[in-house]
Structures are given as C-alpha cells and as structure tokens.
Amino acid sequence: MDVQNKHKFPKVIGAIDGTHIHIHKPKKHAESYxxxxxYYSIQLQIICDSTLKFIHCYAGQPGSVHDMRVFRLSGIQSMCTENYFPHDSHLIGDAAYTLQKHVLVPYRNNGHLTAAQINYNTRLSSxxxxxxxxxxxxxxRFRSLLDKLYMKRTDLIPQYIITCCVLHNICILNNDLIDDVIIIERNNIPEIANDNEITALDKERGVEKRNALTYMLNER
Known part of the structure; x- marks a missing residue:
C-alpha cells in the first residue's frame, strides 16, 4: 500500500534490481567475471520493499551473467506463483527483466509510445x-561494496556480501539510517531481457496485465 499511496502504482510487493560488486581478478575463470x-565483478540481486528493507538477496554469479539468468538461478522465477504473489501482486523491475504476470517492467521506448504508455513508464520509474x-x-554504509572488495576468495565473497545485506536490514529495523546515500550510476542503455525459459503464456499474461494497468493509471 505504501507504493500505491506514494507513487500511485498498485499491488507492488517490492522492486528488484541487480548491482555489481567490484572484485580483484580471480585466479580461476577470470574471463567469466x-x-x-x-571490470571484474560478482553480482548481487536485491528485492526491497517500500521501507528499503531487503526481502530477498542473492549473490555469487560472475559479472558476465545476464540479469535474467541471475533472476532464474536465484529461485525467484520459480516463486512467481499465486502462492507468493497473492491478490494479483507483483515486483517491478527495469528492462533487464522479462515481462510476466508477477514482474512488471517498462515499455521499450521505440519513439512511438502512447501518452498512456509514457504515463505508465513514469509511474513505474518513480x-x-x-x-x-x-x-x-x-x-x-559498506564502502567495500562500492569501491573494490579487498577479498580474493570468490567462494567467500558472496557470504560477505549477504552479511552486509543482513546488517543493512538490522540498521533499517532500528531506524539507523545514514545521510551519505550513494547515487549508483546507471547504464544509459539498460540490458534487455533475454530468457527463453519463460513460457509464452507467462509472457502473454504479463502483456495483458500491463495493458490493463496502463489503462487504469491513465484513467486516474
């Protein structure tokens, strides 16, 4: 309800995104990172709620892995069911994720978007x-995740990253916030989703749901 009240975008359980953690050159399979x-990196996928608390974290995939593959390997794809997303709820993400019933993403800007589609994209972005x-x-708060992680053992790095995420939640729950919020630079051109393992029916339901929501938001 917080997201609906603040941004007029209904039924959002959380927002999903990935970020790269800069690491030293690994000793094995360095090219994969x-x-x-x-640069060499390990990926961290996060889902947060409106309080900025993390409700799901997954770390460990090499930097070259596509966001949608990370999404699937994290187990979130298999959780995209009515059991985990009751009352027609959903996550919101960027163009790196595949549109489906429980994951809503923006329309691709092909230069011919309607006013209603632009309004939908603006609401989702907000x-x-x-x-x-x-x-x-x-x-x-954890500057080692911002600059370059000093650790070299790629088998232990994901544990360190997730530990930082747990501490982040503890700080949020205790209202221990910081003023020095880092603005993470985004790619000018987001990576486009590419996952053939999502069924045509799932994609069709996503298109139908996004179109209906676009119409509803435009009427308000």
Missing part, C-alpha cells in the same frame, strides 16, 4: 526509485 563495463535508494544505502 568481466562485466559489460569491463516507484522503482526505492530499489536504487536501497542499493545506495547499502553501498554508502
């Missing part, structure tokens, strides 16, 4: 600010 920006703020708080 080079991300699109050209609501998605919470995940960017949550990641900014995490990296602002």
């Amino acid at each position: 080079i991300n699109r920006k050209g 609501a998605r600010v919470m995940i960017e703020r949550a990641i900014g708080l995490l990296k602002g």
Whole structure:
C-alpha cells in the first residue's frame, strides 16, 4: 500500500534490481567475471520493499551473467506463483527483466509510445526509485561494496556480501539510517531481457496485465 499511496502504482510487493560488486581478478575463470563495463565483478540481486528493507538477496554469479539468468538461478522465477504473489501482486523491475504476470517492467521506448504508455513508464520509474535508494544505502554504509572488495576468495565473497545485506536490514529495523546515500550510476542503455525459459503464456499474461494497468493509471 505504501507504493500505491506514494507513487500511485498498485499491488507492488517490492522492486528488484541487480548491482555489481567490484572484485580483484580471480585466479580461476577470470574471463567469466568481466562485466559489460569491463571490470571484474560478482553480482548481487536485491528485492526491497517500500521501507528499503531487503526481502530477498542473492549473490555469487560472475559479472558476465545476464540479469535474467541471475533472476532464474536465484529461485525467484520459480516463486512467481499465486502462492507468493497473492491478490494479483507483483515486483517491478527495469528492462533487464522479462515481462510476466508477477514482474512488471517498462515499455521499450521505440519513439512511438502512447501518452498512456509514457504515463505508465513514469509511474513505474518513480516507484522503482526505492530499489536504487536501497542499493545506495547499502553501498554508502559498506564502502567495500562500492569501491573494490579487498577479498580474493570468490567462494567467500558472496557470504560477505549477504552479511552486509543482513546488517543493512538490522540498521533499517532500528531506524539507523545514514545521510551519505550513494547515487549508483546507471547504464544509459539498460540490458534487455533475454530468457527463453519463460513460457509464452507467462509472457502473454504479463502483456495483458500491463495493458490493463496502463489503462487504469491513465484513467486516474
């Protein structure tokens, strides 16, 4: 309800995004850890709620792995059911994720979006600010996640990252916030989702739901 009240975007359980943790060159399979920006990294996928608390975290995939593959490996894809998303609820994400019934993403801007589609994208973008703020708080508090992680053992790095996420939640629950929030620079061109394992029916239901929500938001 907080997201609906603040951003007029209904039924949002949380926002999802991924971020790269800069690491030293690994001793094994180093090429797999080079991300699109050209540095070695391990990925952290986060889902946060409107309080900026993390409700799901997954870390450990090399930097070259696509966001949607991380999404599937994290177990979230298998949880996209009515049991975990009651009352027609959903996550919101960017264009790196595949549109489906329980994951809503923006329309791709092909230069021919309607006013209603632009309005939908604007509302979704406004609501998605919470995940960017949550990641900014995490990296602002734990600067090793912002700069370059000093650890070299790739088998232990995910445990360290998740520990930082747990401490982030403890701080949120105790109202221990920081003023120095890091603004994480976004790619100008987001990575486009590419996951053939989502069924055509799931994608069709996502299209239908987004179209209905676009119409509803435009009528308000």
